[in-house]
Amino acid sequence: MFALSILLFHNFIYPSLTIYTGDDCDKCKYTANSLISGIHKSAGNNFEGGNSLWKEEHLGSYSVSEARSHDIIEGICSDVKHTVKCHEFLENIEHHLEDWWLKDFRNDTNKSEQHEEDLCVIRTKFCCHANFFGPLCNPCPLCYSLGGRCDGNGTRSGTGDCVCSDGYTGQLCDACDLKTHFQSQNESSLSCSRCHLSCSGNCSGPFSENRSACGSGWTSINSGDQYGCVDINECVDKPCNSSTQFCLNTPGSYKCISCHSSCNGCSGPTAVDCKSCAKGYQRGDGDVCEDINECNADGNICNGEAEICKNAIGSYTCDCKSGYSRSNNACVLNVKPDKGSETSDNVHTGRSVDGNCNLKIGNLYFNHFSEEL
Incomplete structure (x- = not known):
């Protein structure tokens, strides 16, 4: 037996690269694939330390040695977030890994490519073969070959129900959802493709002219060489708050987007797009609305003798000097009470x-x- 190192605090020392979650089937597949990856990465390595030639002669080839398997297994959990859980799972199936290495891999190193199925389906029984599901690995319905997938496919869980892909419908996902998709079919397969976004269902092809009716935000056109659905520019009707927003037309709709805080009305999202400057701002270099520093104005903008002006973006405040605090809208001197009072x-x-x-x-x-x- 070769020992399995349990590095309890590994996740506090090394950065996390993979989140180690899922059921036992997912964890088993991760373990199997990590083992195969370790085999590829360590190909060509030799015994470390001492006389490696002597070790090869007396201990056998490093490529199929227990030392190599130990090195590979020890690194399986090195790149996961939940390191402790990974090592706990790995320890429970270590005897399967050892048995596979000694009996299968040593005899035929090409068997590494079938290791996931051997470990997870046959040995541990955490998973099922593809297109089988549930505790007894029952066969999935045929939807997996059409427009859906079998719930629990390849695992010991799931209901086996067909989960249809976008645009497919029916118990076996063998029909198209004609509200949003059109159907094309040959002798071997069914294909459901989405209608043009301007269509209101029941289309016969992927283009606007294939519509039976235009959707909301579109209008029908049949003039000269133009035929189909044309986008309506809702921004013409000025639906947004003109002082704080600008209208952006989108296919079949529109968006009201906030102006920059320095703007009073705008045609875009930046300070350059201002129609005029908001209060507390003025035009500066590059026709950009810039903050006015009210504290630099002629005269004292703050009235009280103990007040100091502090500029803020688009505004200013009158704060009390050190040793003063505001009372009844005035800055008054802070007086400490007498010890004998x-x-x-x-x-x-x-x-x-x-x-x-x-x-x-x-x-x-x-x-x-x-x-x-």
Whole structure:
């Protein structure tokens, strides 16, 4: 037996490359594919340390040695996020990996390409063959060969129900959804292709002229060499808020997109696209609306003597200087209370303690430690 190293703190040391999630079938497939990848990466390697030629002569070829298998298995969980879970799963199936290496791979190294099926379907029974599903690996319905997939295909789970691809419908996904797709079929297969986005269902081909009716946001045209559905430009009717948004026409619809914060009306999303500048901005270099620094204006824009102006994007604030705080919309000096001043206690009880720890009751003072109290 060769030991399997469990590196409990590997995920705290090395960066995560793969999220190790899914059921046992998914984990088994990841393990099998990682093992095959390790075989390819280690091809041509030799025994490490000491006299490698002596080791080859006495221990056999490194290519099929237990040392190589140990090195490969030890690296299977090196690139996953949930390293501990990976090692726990790997430890549970280690004997299958060892048995496959010693009995199958040693005898025929080409068998590595069938390792996923051998490990996950035959040995561990975590998965089913393709087009089989469920605990007993029952056969999937034929939808997998048409326009759908079998729920649980290749796993020991799922219902086996057909899950139709986009545009396909029916119990076996063997028909097209004619509300959005058109059907083309030859002797061997069915193909459902999406109608042109301008069509309102029941189309006969992929182009606008193949429509039976035009969808919302489109209008029908049949004039000269033009035939089909033409996009309606909803922006002509100015559906957006012109002071804060601009209208962008899209196929069959439109979008109202916000102007840059410096704009009062715009034709695009940047400060260059402003029709006029918003309050607090003015035209600058390159016809761009730039912030006005109100604090640089002539005169003191803040009225109070203890106020200082601070510029903000598109505006400004009048803050109090250090040592002042705002009260009744004015900056007033912060005054620290005297140590000997009476506390609010005096208002309610007539008692207070001065800075010398003397208790005052009314107009009489008592030493705080006096036995008279």
